[in-house]
Amino acid sequence: MKRFTAILAALMVATTPIAAPAMAKPATTADYSVGPQYDTTHVYVPEGQFDAFVTSFVATFGGTVSKQGEFQVTPTPSLTRSQLALTPVGTVSAFGFKTPIPYPFGDERTGYLVSDMDAAVAAAVSHGAVRRITTFPDPIGRDVVVQWAGGVNMQLYWHTTKPSYPALTNVPENRIYLTADAADTFIHDWTGFAHGRIISDDHAASGEEIGQPGKTIRRIAIDSGYGKMTIFISDGQLPWPYGRDMTGYAVADLDATLAKASAAGVETLVAPKLVAGRHSAIIRFPGGYIAEVHSAAEQ
Incomplete structure (x- = not known):
C-alpha cells in the first residue's frame, strides 16, 4: 500500500501543470511629440509649379510663408526649392526638386517634429516601425524616414534650433x-x-x-x-x-x-x-x- 501511494504521488507531481513564467510587458516609451503646429504635410510638386502651389495654398487657407530657398535636403546629392506654408489650419512643406528625387523621398506623407531624434527613432522601431533610411543630417537638423504597417511612410525630424510656430486654429x-x-x-x-x-x-x-x-x-x-x-x-x-x-x-x-x-x-x-x-x-x-x-x- 505504501508503495502504491508513493507511485501515485510521483505520478501526480509528474502530471501537474507547471505554471508558465509571467510574460514581461513591453516597456512603455516616452512621448516625443512637440505639437501639431509642427506637423507638416510633405508636398512634392513639379519645380515649374512650385510658386503657383504655394501661392494658391495660402490664398485658400490664409497664413504666411517662410523664406524660400534651394537646399540639399537628402543625404545623397540633390537640389530642391523648399518653403513652408504656415496656415491657421495646417502647415505644408513644399518641395520642387530641380534634380531627380533620390530614394526613398517623395513617398513620405508627413513630417513630425520630435523632441529627441535618437530616442524617438528607437521608440518607433520598438513599436513596429521600419527605417526606410537611417538618420541623416540636413541643413537645420536631423531627419529619418520610417514606415509603419500598411506602407504608411512618414518623416521624423529634429531642429538644431527649436522652431516656434503659432498654435493652429484648427488641427488638420x-x-x-x-x-x-x-x-x-x-x-x-x-x-x-x-x-x-x-x-x-x-x-x-x-x-x-x-x-x-x-x-x-x-x-x-x-x-x-x-x-x-x-x-x-x-x-x-x-x-x-x-x-x-x-x-x-x-x-x-x-x-x-x-x-x-x-x-x-x-x-x-x-x-x-x-x-x-x-x-x-x-x-x-x-x-x-x-x-x-x-x-x-x-x-
Missing part, C-alpha cells in the same frame, strides 16, 4: 487608407508610439465617405501630440481621387473656402456633400496636391 487630420490586413497592427503600433487616444471607432460607417456608396467601412479617429489622424478601413477598391487625399483641413465655412480656392486656380474634384456630420469636398491644387476640406454640418 492625417487621412490614412488601409485594408483590414494591416489596420489593427498599424493602430496598435501608432497609438503605442504616439501615445494616441482612440476618439471614435465606427465599424459601420458609410462607404459614401470614400466614394463607395452602398458599402460599409470602418472609420477610426485618433488624437495624439502629433495631431489628428483618421483611418479608413475598406476593401481598397477606391474610385479616384479617394486615397490620394493625404490631409483633411477643417475650416469655418466650406463654401467660402472653396470660393477662395477656385479664385486661386484650385480644382474641386469632389463637390461638397454631407458625410459623417460634416460638409466635405476634395480639391486639387496647382502642382497636383490633393486634399480634403470640411466644415461642421451646423454651419
